Amino acid sequence: MRLPVNHALPLAALIVLVTSPLAAKERRAPVAAPAASGPAADYPVVVGEPFTVAGTTWTPADQLNYDAVGYATTGEGTGVTAAHKTLPLPSYAEVTALGTGRTILVRIERRGPMVNDSLVELSGDAAAQLGVTPGSHTPIRIRRVNPPEAERALLRSGARAPERMATPEGLLGVLRRKLAEQSPLLPPPSTPPRMPTSLPLPQDSPVSSPAPTPKPAPGATSAAPQPPIRSAPPAAKPTEKPTAKPAVVSPPSASAPRKDGAFVQVGAFSVEANARKVAAQLGGSVSKAGKLWRVRLGPFQADTQAAAALRKAQSAGYKDARIQRGD
Template identity: 40%
Template sequence: MKLLDKTKIWIAGISFAVVAGCSSGGELPPASAGSQGPGYGAGVSDTPVLVGQPYTINGRTYTPSDPSHYDEVGLASFYGNELAGRPTANGELFRPSGISAAHRTLPLPSYVEVTALETGRTILVRINDRGPFAGDRIIDLSIGAARQLGIVEQGVSPVRVRRVQPIDSDRARLRSGQPAQPRLQTSPQLLTALRAQFERGGGVIPPATPSPDAPDTTGRAGVDWQVENEPQTADPALRSAPTATGSYYVQLGAFSNATNAQRMASRAQRLGSVRVISAGNIRRVRLGPYSSQAEASRAQSRARAAGFGDARIFRDSGR
């Protein structure tokens, strides 16, 4: 997302995307005059609507506009909590858990329906920022929006973005940081047409992503990977570990697409030692090893705070 930190471009994931502030390659238009960076609530307004002047980032010029109809397919990215509390391009404070997004040219704010082309799930999103400026991505979602859309594990995901004029109650919910009322699932016929449109543009719809906590059925180099199935602790996502010796890992995601796995691994490098474990066609991105469950639990907490909300603990039994 393009935030008003004019010194950096933040890359939100390996895999995932630029989220970020201005680079030295150009400057965004300033936030609205006198803005104090309101958070969610009464300080957040849909007026005035800002369109803005053309701006240049990394040698590429973007011209904001106010089209009555906007409907495009392309790639969506997202970012985690690293920009929490920073001002967005229209002067609001960014909240990772909110259902918001960045777009290069649509007015600020504006509302769009975002549809995941892999699943047909559609959500309503409020655009209040500029970006992304990496590759050919067309929208950059907050992690709250990415979770609602179900694309956290994929990182970069094919989507449809369509501008809409939602009812006042849905606008108010998004301004307050809450999701809008559920949207209708995209019909199979329309989803087929949107996928074909995306593929004609050179995109590839990846196969469905396996569940991140699915156990490997085969090991690599003699390692027997196991998911702990003991009774759950107070944290329902954390399984209690047996007393047997062995190393512990924190799994961040599982992918059939190698590029997506590498993107997540790159994004996770700041959290410590990262490895991609291959078993058949499945690639699992894991942190570790850790010598105890307590150490792995601390790593899991750090991973979740960094935006890897589905981080799970696994154990190598050492057999």
Template identity: 35%
Template sequence: MRLNAKALAALLWLAGCSGGGDLPRPPIADTAVRSRDAPAPLPAEAGDARGPAGTSGMGASRYDTVGYASWYGDEFAGSPTASGTPFAPDAITAAHRTLPLGSHAEVTALGSGRTILVLINDRGPTHAEREIDLSRGAAALLGLGGEPTAPVRVRAVTATSSDAAALAAGRPAGLRLSAPPSLLAALRAQLKPAASTATPPLPRRRAPPGAAGYLVQVAAFSSESRARALATTLDGYVEPAGRLHRVRLGPFPDAAVAQRARDDAARRGYGDATIIIQPDQPRVERP
């Protein structure tokens, strides 16, 4: 028996209405819905009175501390860094005493919570009470606003390949989340009081009569402003010599202390720094 088109359509409709013809559907995971509705959880360290314990990608051995940051700029432009690359003031780099050259660190301003990623490419600071020396570009990105020093958190991290490439090319890395107020409060509680950032002019003074003063001559500039900027950074002084302005450190009590100062200047890119002995000579005002 042949069915016409209307009869065939009716049979198919009746079959579709039967209870056993539905195909099973996979359950919809409610985790995706929750992830859109719920706020992102704060890190475990937020509000912890013991201070930072967040994830850096480096495990329990990560470097994580608080201290004071300073910065340096045009006075070192083009000078070789400890890593061998010329210093670029506008790049997002930093000098640190112990973090490996070529590694990366997050720096958080404890006043604002702003956090940036920097490339460690130099050695410093020379001031014992400071934790890290930022390039001018890094200081501006962190929002230091021209202040000579600022309290910060320094945390070694493992950078992503894209962030590492950006920093190596002199560009900022991707944006970081600002630290929450509860974490900033815990970090500030660990901070030691800063020494006064003001450097009052020192009067002219002389070495003790008959004593040999060990000095380190770091560099000589035709530009007085560059010489004074470097002297301020190294805690040295400027001595005029005709049309040149010599940057010197000291006097030091013995040759061993002078040698350490000379080696530190060399690590900052001034490998021609030399030790000289100059008994009972006037010291000019510190800039």
């Protein structure tokens, strides 16, 4: 005798299995993404928007050559990390204690400190490695760097990177003076000051020839009438009055001029066209001297004429113009 077969039972069992809470939980469980490691753990880099602390605006920026002095405090955070107002998150920086020169590497992970008189906030581990007392207001230098991946990995894992070479005392003195001249309530400069560099003299700038002997200022000749007064005629002729004119024309201190008189040398140029342009401007002449072209005014037989020509050249911008005797 054949028993009847119920074909609905297997289907019902399958429906119960699929719709059970355990099966639903297994279907909904997400697959956990592997944690970032290696260089990928430093990305993405966040810069952020400007923010204001007690009326002072701080603008975050991805500035590679950041180098500033300020004060450090201690606060939250684990590992050798720090909080900074403007450096990207994350980034790496060397922090130097200006009192000792001790320098460590930190990982910038947070924004802060939210006070204007402190530039950076160190974690407890970072403060311990730097050798500063927790809660102190320590003068520091902070400089952004790009350390090797091995040191980055140490800081990411919460360990310390090797200390840097101590900063020499000479540089510490410069940094302390820079900090003393800086207002603590303003954002510090992001780059250290640069030494000025001298600019080379342009090729066609006038090159003045040195005067053989220093000459008195033009006004000195007209203001020195004493020698002619001493050589005035005796008092037997009271009606004759000495005048200052002979003293201006031929002062005793000046030797008799040569027959070709005095010149005012304006300058010497390496390009003839430039020399002729200046000569036309001042009414002078051009002559070749070696590899240069000289511009001169004159000759003048009277010193007053040479002095007037000298003032004319100097007022035109040729401050190195000089009076020369003869050729």
